Amino acid sequence: MKDDTTARDRLALARRTLLEPANLGERELEQLFGRLMQGSVDYADLYFQYSRHEAWSLEEGIVKSGSHNIECGVGVRAVAAEKQGLAYSDEIALPALIEATGAARAIARQGGKAKTAAAWRQAETRSLYAPLDPVASLADDAKVRLLERIEREARAADPRVKQVMASLAAVHEQVLVARADGLLAADVRPLVRINVTVIAEANGRRETGTAGGGGRYDYSYFVDARGQARETALGYAREAVRQALVNLEADEAPAGSMTVVLGPGWPGILLHEAIGHGLEGDFNRKGTSAFAGRVGERVAARGVTVVDDGTLNDRRGSLNVDDEGTISQRTVLIEDGVLKGYMQDLMNARLMKVAPTGNGRRESYAHLPMPRMTNTYMLAGSHDPGEIIASVDRGLYAVNFGGGQVDITNGKFVFSASEAYLIENGKITRPVKGATLIGNGPDVLTRVSMIGNDLKLDSGVGTCGKEGQSVPVGVGQPTLRIDGLTVGGTRG
Amino acid sequence: MSSTAVATSTDVKSSRAQLEKLVRLALDESKTAGATQAEASANLSQGISLTVRLGEVETVEHTRDKGLGVTVYVGRRSGSASTTDFSEQAVRETVLAACTIARFTAEDECAGLADPDRLASQFPDLDLYHAWQPGMDMLIERARAAEAAALSLDKRIGNSEGGSISSHEGIEVYGNSHGFLGRQAGTRHSLSVSVIAQDSSGMQRDYWYSSDRRADRLESPESVGRTAAGRALRRLSARKLGTRQCPVLFEAPVAASLLSHLVSAVRGGSLYRRASFLLDSLGQSVFAPWVRIHEQPYLPGATGSASFDAEGVATKARDLVRDGILQGYVLDSYSGRKLGLPTTGNAGGVHNLTLEANAGNLKDLCRQMGQGLLVTELIGFGINGVTGDYSRGAAGFWVENGEVVYPVEEITIAGNLPDMFRGFVAAGSDVDTRGNLRAGSILIDRMTVAGE
Numbered sequence: 052m053k054d055d056t057t058a059r060d061r062l063a064l065a066r067r068t069l070l071e072p073a074n075l076g077e078r079e080l081e082q083l084f085g086r087l088m089q090g091s092v093d094y095a096d097l098y099f100q101y102s103r104h105e106a107w108s109l110e111e112g113i114v115k116s117g118s119h120n121i122e123c124g125v126g127v128r129a130v131a132a133e134k135q136g137l138a139y140s141d142e143i144a145l146p147a148l149i150e151a152t153g154a155a156r157a158i159a160r161q162g163g164k165a166k167t168a169a170a171w172r173q174a175e176t177r178s179l180y181a182p183l184d185p186v187a188s189l190a191d192d193a194k195v196r197l198l199e200r201i202e203r204e205a206r207a208a209d210p211r212v213k214q215v216m217a218s219l220a221a222v223h224e225q226v227l228v229a230r231a232d233g234l235l236a237a238d239v240r241p242l243v244r245i246n247v248t249v250i251a252e253a254n255g256r257r258e259t260g261t262a263g264g265g266g267r268y269d270y271s272y273f274v275d276a277r278g279q280a281r282e283t284a285l286g287y288a289r290e291a292v293r294q295a296l297v298n299l300e301a302d303e304a305p306a307g308s309m310t311v312v313l314g315p316g317w318p319g320i321l322l323h324e325a326i327g328h329g330l331e332g333d334f335n336r337k338g339t340s341a342f343a344g345r346v347g348e349r350v351a352a353r354g355v356t357v358v359d360d361g362t363l364n365d366r367r368g369s370l371n372v373d374d375e376g377t378i379s380q381r382t383v384l385i386e387d388g389v390l391k392g393y394m395q396d397l398m399n400a401r402l403m404k405v406a407p408t409g410n411g412r413r414e415s416y417a418h419l420p421m422p423r424m425t426n427t428y429m430l431a432g433s434h435d436p437g438e439i440i441a442s443v444d445r446g447l448y449a450v451n452f453g454g455g456q457v458d459i460t461n462g463k464f465v466f467s468a469s470e471a472y473l474i475e476n477g478k479i480t481r482p483v484k485g486a487t488l489i490g491n492g493p494d495v496l497t498r499v500s501m502i503g504n505d506l507k508l509d510s511g512v513g514t515c516g517k518e519g520q521s522v523p524v525g526v527g528q529p530t531l532r533i534d535g536l537t538v539g540g541t542r543g
Numbered sequence: 544m545s546s547t548a549v550a551t552s553t554d555v556k557s558s559r560a561q562l563e564k565l566v567r568l569a570l571d572e573s574k575t576a577g578a579t580q581a582e583a584s585a586n587l588s589q590g591i592s593l594t595v596r597l598g599e600v601e602t603v604e605h606t607r608d609k610g611l612g613v614t615v616y617v618g619r620r621s622g623s624a625s626t627t628d629f630s631e632q633a634v635r636e637t638v639l640a641a642c643t644i645a646r647f648t649a650e651d652e653c654a655g656l657a658d659p660d661r662l663a664s665q666f667p668d669l670d671l672y673h674a675w676q677p678g679m680d681m682l683i684e685r686a687r688a689a690e691a692a693a694l695s696l697d698k699r700i701g702n703s704e705g706g707s708i709s710s711h712e713g714i715e716v717y718g719n720s721h722g723f724l725g726r727q728a729g730t731r732h733s734l735s736v737s738v739i740a741q742d743s744s745g746m747q748r749d750y751w752y753s754s755d756r757r758a759d760r761l762e763s764p765e766s767v768g769r770t771a772a773g774r775a776l777r778r779l780s781a782r783k784l785g786t787r788q789c790p791v792l793f794e795a796p797v798a799a800s801l802l803s804h805l806v807s808a809v810r811g812g813s814l815y816r817r818a819s820f821l822l823d824s825l826g827q828s829v830f831a832p833w834v835r836i837h838e839q840p841y842l843p844g845a846t847g848s849a850s851f852d853a854e855g856v857a858t859k860a861r862d863l864v865r866d867g868i869l870q871g872y873v874l875d876s877y878s879g880r881k882l883g884l885p886t887t888g889n890a891g892g893v894h895n896l897t898l899e900a901n902a903g904n905l906k907d908l909c910r911q912m913g914q915g916l917l918v919t920e921l922i923g924f925g926i927n928g929v930t931g932d933y934s935r936g937a938a939g940f941w942v943e944n945g946e947v948v949y950p951v952e953e954i955t956i957a958g959n960l961p962d963m964f965r966g967f968v969a970a971g972s973d974v975d976t977r978g979n980l981r982a983g984s985i986l987i988d989r990m991t992v993a994g995e
Contacts, residue, residue: 110816113649118623119640121633133596138605141627154605157679191647214816250818250929257817259929304934306957306993307786337596338702339739339748419602454924456936460739460748461781463953465923465936487925487934487955489993539925539934539955541991543786 058176058237061371065227065237069099069125073143077171084231086152087129091160094130094397098374099143099227100416105186108218109198117191126416127151130398131159139417169233176372177379180267180365182239185221188269193278194219197270200280204288205249211299212292213257214250219243221270228376236376241267242367242523244512247287251295258301260294261469262287264510266365287510294451294470297482304471304486304540310443311488311536312474314450315436315507319526322357323427323515324455324464325492326350330384330392331410331422331517332399334459341462341493342390351388351496354432358383359394361409361425367511368426368525375411375420382408384427385496396422414520424515428527432502436530439501441477447538448472448479449488462492487539495533503530554674555714556728558587563726565629566718569613572638574720578615578645580656581638582719582854585611585629590711593679595686597694597703603679606711613637617645621654653880656854659721661876661886663851663858670843671729675710675758682708685734685764692768693738699779700772704737704748710758723855731846732758736771742779749774749920754977756844774919777940781950784941784994790915791956791990792908792942795973797921798898799980802836804960806893806980807928809869811878820931820961821869829869831967833901836864840894847979853891861887863896867965898982902969905984910945911969912986917942918956931960937992954994963987 070076080097087095100123107117124141125148138154140147189197198217205215222242229235244265250257264287266272273284313321326342334340342350351357361370361379370379375397383391395403396411399422412423440448448471455466469485508527515524562585573581589607593600611634612625622644626637677685690706714728735752751771753762762770793801805821813819821829830836840858842848849858854876862870874882875890902908909917918939925934934957940947958966971983 113651115648115651115654116621116623117644117648118625119644120625121637122627124627134600134602136603136605140607141609151605158600158603191643195647195649214818216816250816252817257929259818259927304957306955306991308993308995337704339704339746341746417606417608419604456922456924458748458920458922460746461778461952463922463936463938465925465955467923467925467934484930484932485925485927485934486957487923487936489923489936489953489955491953537783537953537955537993537995539936539957539991539993541934541957541959543788543991543993 057178058173061182061239062173062235062237064182064239065225068101068225069143069227073145075145079145080229083148083152086149087156088231089156089161091131092129092156093132095231096128096375097229098126098413098416100124100224102222102224103186104222106218106220107194107198109202110216112202114195114198122415124416127155128419129156129159133402134158135398135419137419171233171235174234174236174372174376175378176236176238177362179362179369179371180241183241183269184223185241185243185269186223188271189274193274197274197280197284201247201284201288204285205247205292208289208292209251209296211251211253211296212249213252216248218246226374228374230376234376236372238371241269243268243270243272245273245284245287246512247291249291249295251292251299253299256299258295258298260291260298262290262294263512266367266511267369268365297470301482301484303542304483305447305538306540306543308535308537310446311533311538312439312443312446312448313531313533315503315505315530316527317509318449318452319428319509319528320452320455320466322429322528323424323526324457324466325490325495326357326384327424327427328457329459329462329492330394332393332395332403333422335393336399336403340459346390346392348390349388350390350493351385352499353388354502355385355388355496355499356383356430357385357427359410359424359427363426366426366508366525367513367523370425373409373411374413377407377409377411379425380409394422394424396420412522414522418520421517423517423522424524426508426525428506428508429529431504431506431529434501434503436503436505439503439530439532440474440479442501442532443474444476446474448474457492463489464492465489483540489537489539495536498534499531500534501532505529555587555589555712559714559716559726562587562714562716563724565611565634566716566724568631568634569611569638570718570720572635573613573615576638576642578617578642580616580720581613582656583611583613584715584717586713586715588711588713590709591682592707592709593682593686594705594707595683595690596705598687598691600683601705611637613641615641615645616655617642619650619652619654620645620648622648653877656719656721657856657876657886661856662721662723663725663855666725666850667841669841669848669850671727671756671848673730673757674712675732689734689736689764689768692765693736693772696769696772697776699740699742699776700738701741702739706736706768708734717855719855725851725855727849730756732761734761734764734767736768738771738775740775740779744780747775747778749778778938778950781938781952783953784951784992786993788989788991790912791987792912792915792917793985794905794917794919795971795975795982795984797918798982798985799975799978800921801985802896802898802980802982804926806873806896809872811872811874811882813928814872815878815881818929820929824869825872827869828867830864830867830964832867834864834867834967835862835899836896837862838894838896842895845895847893847895849894852888856886856888856890858888858894893979896980898970900970900972900974900983902971904971904973908969908971908984908986909942909947912942913945914943916992917947933958933960933963954992956990956992958990963990
């Protein structure tokens with residue numbers, strides 16, 4: 052949904068928060084771009100940001116700590132062909148900005164005439180989430196009560212639960228992008244999240260379970276109008292307990308190459324690591340990705356379609372507009388097994404002579420933007436999940452995962468299961484301990500032999516790290532059967 | 544390219560008085576707002592990071608960050624807040640935000656500042672601050688020379704992620720309402736190269752970096768570049784291994800990660816939550832009997848040196864593990880009170896934790912291993928801190944008769960950390976001193992390697 056009215060409101064709000072207190076108007080912005088757009092500089096932008104973050108955490112039955120952080124600043128970027136200069140200031144004021152423009156443009160050849168500024172225009176953006184301030188959406192005592200309620204839910208679920216750790220976090224962020232080509236874009240991005248970790252103990256053995264979720268909402272996602280915890284929040288507590296109890300029964304994991312069935316939802320981290328990073332434009336422009344130069348080639352089995360979609364309502368990885376002022380998009384990465392394209396920011400799109408895809412993201416004003424994922428998932432297939440399990444003689448069924456990592460150059464990726472079962476003769480038989488799975492990105496999807504009809508997105512807990520920058524992302528997939536993935540257990 | 548000054552002309556040390564004033568203001572405001580105890584820290588850092596790729600400048604990033612963090616205690620309740628705005632009004636608002644939070648957190652009898660008698664009173668010069676004002680041209684020249692040395696080593700080095708150089712300096716002032724006020728300034732300079740080797744078998748990337756508090760102690764650009772290129776080249780034509788059990792030798796740059804798993808397990812926070820695989824292990828045999836692991840907070844010029852920790856407590860040189868036996872935990876005041884033990888001066892972490900060598904260099908260790916896996920890269924996060932279960936992606940080399948025979952990749956190594964610790968066979972003298980965890984290459988008797 053595109054909505055000009057709310058886009059205008061967001062821009063007005065961001066101007067009030069970020070520009071007006073410093074008396075920065077269009078004339079001052081033009082003055083700054085006049086200084087930036089000199090010599091060989093062919094593009095520049097200013098990224099104004101205000102963010103307010105809070106976190107509350109409970110352990111041993113009580114909310115012991117809380118924190119509140121405010122961050123505010125502006126990043127100044129100058130681009131000359133493949134060169135980028137960044138300088139920033141945590142003070143939004145004209146003198147600091149003038150100093151930063153001088154530092155940022157030092158990458159370029161100097162001299163020549165300043166380019167004339169274009170007329171200001173408002174960027175096209177989406178309205179995928181409301182411009183909320185989650186931090187202010189609930190009284191502090193109700194935040195504490197919510198965590199206490201989650202704790203009781205977890206303890207009530209099973210007497211073997213010995214420790215419950217729960218945390219609640221919220222971010223209210225306003226960003227304003229001003230570009231040398233006259234584009235002004237703003238976004239107001241709420242983000243909330245709950246995490247629950249439990250430790251269960253039985254017969255001298257201790258195991259953990261972790262669950263959580265959230266998205267671009269305020270706290271009403273977790274708490275109803277009467278201040279009572281919603282099922283969304285309580286479900287995380289029970290899910291964490293369930294996982295811990297399963298792990299109390301787990302045997303050693305197998306070691307070696309075998310058929311692996313991945314459950315729906317968060318196991319989509321497979322796609323994020325195995326192919327997502329390898330399809331980011333920067334690595335492909337530089338030719339450092341195992342996928343470089345392979346558009347149009349078959350990189351996955353027939354039936355495999357993978358998209359990166361920043362346009363889903365309220366999702367953790369969604370954006371109304373990216374951090375360079377490009378409207379967010381749904382980009383088909385792989386269609387029916389064939390590689391279709393890469394995820395791009397402005398610079399890499401320009402250098403590769405393709406259109407930007409709304410994937411230009413940065414952790415904050417103090418970081419350079421680069422191509423990043425939003426919500427990355429595989430579309431559903433036709434198989435019933437039960438039929439997929441029944442098709443496997445001996446293999447691993449992995450349904451929950453921790454983190455993953457990839458070497459985009461040789462394509463090797465890992466992701467670590469935290470809940471898994473053996474499949475024997477078409478049946479799920481017993482739980483096994485978590486283990487790291489390792490594979491080769493460019494060929495793992497060619498081994499997909501069955502795709503479930505049960506596409507699910509994750510619950511909203513993903514954070515992606517690249518070159519030291521963290522951004523919130525989403526993943527998803529249906530149940531998948533992969534013929535031949537190396538499972539890193541201890542039982543050889 | 545014009546010769547622009549890299550850092551602003553003033554160094555961060557000149558901001559010391561301003562930061563001290565801010566900390567005092569925050570403490571005063573906390574008292575006014577009704578806090579019974581308070582602590583505050585203010586920091587300022589600045590620097591530059593620059594990358595040259597294929598001979599051309601690719602990115603130049605100027606950094607300058609500051610922040611103030613306040614924790615207040617109202618009785619036994621606590622709250623924290625932080626800001627990047629140093630105005631008096633912002634300091635006041637930050638203190639009030641922390642006090643507001645402390646109205647809603649629970650009474651916690653262990654909460655509070657460190658005990659006054661534990662606070663540091665000696666502040667020796669640890670040789671941590673060595674500013675460098677090289678100018679942009681010299682930075683570009685060094686990054687370019689490092690990358691060029693890598694690109695020219697072998698024609699199979701055909702692509703690059705660049706040569707990078709950075710120089711940063713920072714100062715931090717910590718104070719609390721016991722009257723403690725400590726300050727520490729430090730510098731960090733580094734030079735790195737990441738390049739790609741390619742042949743008919745495919746592409747392999749690897750890197751090398753040098754990092755030091757003193758710029759004149761950095762490895763030469765040529766050395767950094769050649770090492771990076773050599774590391775990428777030796778990975779070409781890597782194979783998978785069959786699934787097996789065998790000895791595993793962790794090359795020094797990845798071996799320090801094993802020390803980090805030890806630290807996580809003996810941290811007070813993991814122990815009082817009973818979320819560790821080393822519960823109640825004080826005085827117990829945790830490692831092979833030859834193992835000594837000790838903290839060296841007063842090592843001049845080292846990465847992790849500090850005379851006081853994040854709550855002002857004096858640091859102490861000590862053995863964490865001696866003769867394989869765990870001698871102490873890693874505690875701050877809070878976790879110490881939870882466990883009925885004194886703080887060990889480790890609020891914020893350990894200080895230059897060092898594994899003493901009992902063997903020669905990597906070559907000697909390969910010979911000692913005879914046949915097994917040399918691991919040079921680990922990927923993924925497959926460590927369970929509660930059970931000690933360990934399973935990570937790995938790449939490296941297969942070793943036979945003490946010699947490297949071929950590179951391997953797309954394998955995992957797995958075991959259980961308590962078994963792995965007891966299975967430490969040898970630690971090399973090739974200690975990687977770039978980080979805060981200092982270990983040479985480590986040989987472990989047996990792990991499960993999963994592959995084909």
